[in-house]
Amino acid sequence: MLENILSLNNITKSFDGELVLEDLSLDIKRNEFVTLLGPSGCGKTTTLRIIAGFVMPDQGSVLLEGEDITTLPTEKRCINTVFQKYALFPHMTVAENIAFGLKIKKKDDDYIRQKIKYALELVNLTGFEKRKPRSLSGGQQQRIAIARAIVNEPQILLLDEPLGALDLKLRQDMQKELIRLKKELGITFIYVTHDQEEALTMSDKIVVMNQGYIQQIGTPEDIYNEPQNAFVADFIGSANLLAGTMIHDELVSINDVRFDCVDKGFGNNKPVDVVIRPEDVEIREKGQGIFPAVVTSVLFKGVHYEIFAKGIGIDWMIHTTAYHEVGAEIDLYVKPFNIQIMNKPESEDEAVIQTE
Amino acid sequence: MKRKYIAAPYIIWMSAFIVLPLIFVAYYAFTDKAGGFTLKNITAILDPLHIKATILSLELSLACTILCLLISFPLALVLRRLNMNNKGIIILIMILPMWMNSILRILALQMILSKNGILNMILSWFGIAPLSIINTPGAIVFGMVYDFLPYMILPIYNAVMDIDNDLIDAAKDLGASNPSVIWRIILPLSKLGIISGITMVFIPCLTSFVIPDILGGGKIQLLGNVIEQEFITSMNWHLGSGLSFALMIFVVIGLVFSEKQEKKDRESLVW
Numbered sequence: 031m032l033e034n035i036l037s038l039n040n041i042t043k044s045f046d047g048e049l050v051l052e053d054l055s056l057d058i059k060r061n062e063f064v065t066l067l068g069p070s071g072c073g074k075t076t077t078l079r080i081i082a083g084f085v086m087p088d089q090g091s092v093l094l095e096g097e098d099i100t101t102l103p104t105e106k107r108c109i110n111t112v113f114q115k116y117a118l119f120p121h122m123t124v125a126e127n128i129a130f131g132l133k134i135k136k137k138d139d140d141y142i143r144q145k146i147k148y149a150l151e152l153v154n155l156t157g158f159e160k161r162k163p164r165s166l167s168g169g170q171q172q173r174i175a176i177a178r179a180i181v182n183e184p185q186i187l188l189l190d191e192p193l194g195a196l197d198l199k200l201r202q203d204m205q206k207e208l209i210r211l212k213k214e215l216g217i218t219f220i221y222v223t224h225d226q227e228e229a230l231t232m233s234d235k236i237v238v239m240n241q242g243y244i245q246q247i248g249t250p251e252d253i254y255n256e257p258q259n260a261f262v263a264d265f266i267g268s269a270n271l272l273a274g275t276m277i278h279d280e281l282v283s284i285n286d287v288r289f290d291c292v293d294k295g296f297g298n299n300k301p302v303d304v305v306i307r308p309e310d311v312e313i314r315e316k317g318q319g320i321f322p323a324v325v326t327s328v329l330f331k332g333v334h335y336e337i338f339a340k341g342i343g344i345d346w347m348i349h350t351t352a353y354h355e356v357g358a359e360i361d362l363y364v365k366p367f368n369i370q371i372m373n374k375p376e377s378e379d380e381a382v383i384q385t386e
Numbered sequence: 387m388k389r390k391y392i393a394a395p396y397i398i399w400m401s402a403f404i405v406l407p408l409i410f411v412a413y414y415a416f417t418d419k420a421g422g423f424t425l426k427n428i429t430a431i432l433d434p435l436h437i438k439a440t441i442l443s444l445e446l447s448l449a450c451t452i453l454c455l456l457i458s459f460p461l462a463l464v465l466r467r468l469n470m471n472n473k474g475i476i477i478l479i480m481i482l483p484m485w486m487n488s489i490l491r492i493l494a495l496q497m498i499l500s501k502n503g504i505l506n507m508i509l510s511w512f513g514i515a516p517l518s519i520i521n522t523p524g525a526i527v528f529g530m531v532y533d534f535l536p537y538m539i540l541p542i543y544n545a546v547m548d549i550d551n552d553l554i555d556a557a558k559d560l561g562a563s564n565p566s567v568i569w570r571i572i573l574p575l576s577k578l579g580i581i582s583g584i585t586m587v588f589i590p591c592l593t594s595f596v597i598p599d600i601l602g603g604g605k606i607q608l609l610g611n612v613i614e615q616e617f618i619t620s621m622n623w624h625l626g627s628g629l630s631f632a633l634m635i636f637v638v639i640g641l642v643f644s645e646k647q648e649k650k651d652r653e654s655l656v657w
């Protein structure tokens with residue numbers, strides 16, 4: 031058995047002359063929960079539709095279990111999709127919806143009945159067989175859509191922002207439910223979202239996309255702690271994104287203040303992007319930090335305060351559990367290993383830091 | 387309070403031009419020339435000549451409705467498939483004939499189909515002997531289809547276009563082939579459009595007399611023609627009204643039936 035269940039190789043796709051995906055390659059392992067994450071219009075849905083077979087790539091190939099399925103029509107693929115707007119058939123009952131794929135495959139009635147029962151149990155909607163989709167809430171409809179897909183025992187389940195239309199509380203419940211489902215079913219999930227928190231909580235692997243390019247592939251921890259470029263750093267969580275100059279290995283200068291860091295190999299006197307997470311900026315007594323700053327705003331965020339402080343010409347975002355008054359004069363300190371150095375972007379697409 | 391007055395013009399209109407004529411028709415239908423009550427005018431539909439006309443009317447209307455359906459539904463499917471921005475133009479072309487006077491259209495059709503008409507002229511170029519199409523039931527059905535097709539196309543086109551693309555993608559995703567998608571998704575979801583198309587074509591066909599008159603050469607008697615002759619030639623308003631009334635009963639029964647079907651569909655649907 032191959033390690034990779036699905037491979038996208040050098041996929042290029044344009045719509046009406048507009049390049050949507052360019053030279054995209056991606057390997058997905060068996061049983062992985064992979065999330066495609068990126069801002070609106072970056073090509074997530076298009077990627078998913080190429081995998082499902084609704085869209086043909088202009089170039090490149092799609093391999094399922096090592097077999098080329100690039101031109102295989104949707105209905106012949108062992109892949110099922112959960113649509114963002116549920117797409118339940120309004121003229122059928124819940125049971126008929128779930129049975130749809132099995133009926134097409136000419137399974138016998140007993141098997142279908144069992145499958146419906148099993149699927150409804152799995153999504154906690156036992157007893158809903160005779161209901162019409164219109165009479166269900168958004169969350170219930172979404173669960174039926176999931177049930178309808180999984181009874182077909184797909185090798186891969188595609189989910190395109192399945193929780194996008196739900197309110198926050200329901201979304202969090204459904205996130206847990208999806209993780210449980212994934213464990214129970216033991217199949218590969220490819221999930222699309224533009225919600226970075228959702229991606230961080232649910233995924234084994236995150237694929238960060240922007241403007242048709244993959245920016246970074248990695249575990250949630252990798253992506254959060256070691257963003258490869260300023261776009262990823264900015265998109266995943268909040269961050270202080272700064273322009274700096276690498277003076278030499280392990281020493282970076284930001285607005286003419288020198289910071290010790292741990293990164294090497296960027297060359298001498300090279301402009302770089304610097305990321306410092308707000309929880310990594312420490313507030314210290316006067317005289318004990320690297321540079322002085324003045325608190326300009328304080329916001330209570332539930333578990334922490336979000337403080338903004340101005341120092342060396344930069345508005346620093348700081349997350350801390352200790353309260354500081356607006357106007358307080360403080361010192362700021364950052365541990366060397368909490369300073370992330372990144373190369374300046376090669377293409378303009380990636381540039382999110384405007385150097386002043 | 388004021389809302390009542392808003393409806394007033396419509397109520398006056400409806401009384402004057404719908405309810406009142408109906409009452410007149412009913413009055414004539416149930417009375418004889420002397421003014422006494424009778425059912426003779428209604429039961430007259432059962433005499434052999436009228437039965438023959440009724441059955442022929444039903445047959446031709448049915449044929450026309452089926453033909454319209456067979457043209458409209460695939461057309462709607464094709465238009466849905468076509469990734470065109472100017473679908474409107476095709477629809478415009480399809481309904482353009484509606485803007486021309488119906489009798490004029492039918493007269494034009496008479497010229498085309500006639501013995502020395504354009505159709506036979508074209509056929510003769512290919513060495514095909516002239517066909518006698520005019521004055522046959524076939525010509526009448528042709529005329530009806532030509533005249534009433536837009537009333538079938540529009541509701542079906544609208545219903546088919548209203549179907550969310552996601553539903554079709556979902557069906558394919560679950561393994562449905564194209565015919566399966568049409569049969570299991572598109573057809574049931576456009577049922578209401580199809581029913582309204584059928585109603586809007588079948589009923590005018592059943593009552594039409596101009597088309598059979600012109601294209602049937604006065605030799606083929608449909609129920610509409612019989613009624614027309616009672617009113618205009620025989621000046622027997624009582625019999626004409628009675629037959630009209632009987633026909634109306636047919637139509638109402640048909641409508642109630644389709645309405646029931648519609649309700650049932652809305653509530654539950656078997657697979």
Ligand SMILES: Nc1ncnc2c1ncn2[C@@H]1O[C@H](COP(=O)(O)OP(=O)(O)OP(=O)(O)O)[C@@H](O)[C@H]1O
Pocket residue numbers: 045046050068069070071072073074075076077224
């Ligand atoms: N069928 C299509 N025809 C023309 N352009 C399209 C089509 N599908 C997608 N696009 C374009 O491709 C780009 C990427 O679209 P896509 O739907 O993949 O984005 P996305 O990442 O899913 O965004 P969102 O988060 O808003 O859903 C967009 O600019 C969109 O307008």
Ligand SMILES: [Mg+2]
Pocket residue numbers: 074075076190
């Ligand atoms: Mg999308």
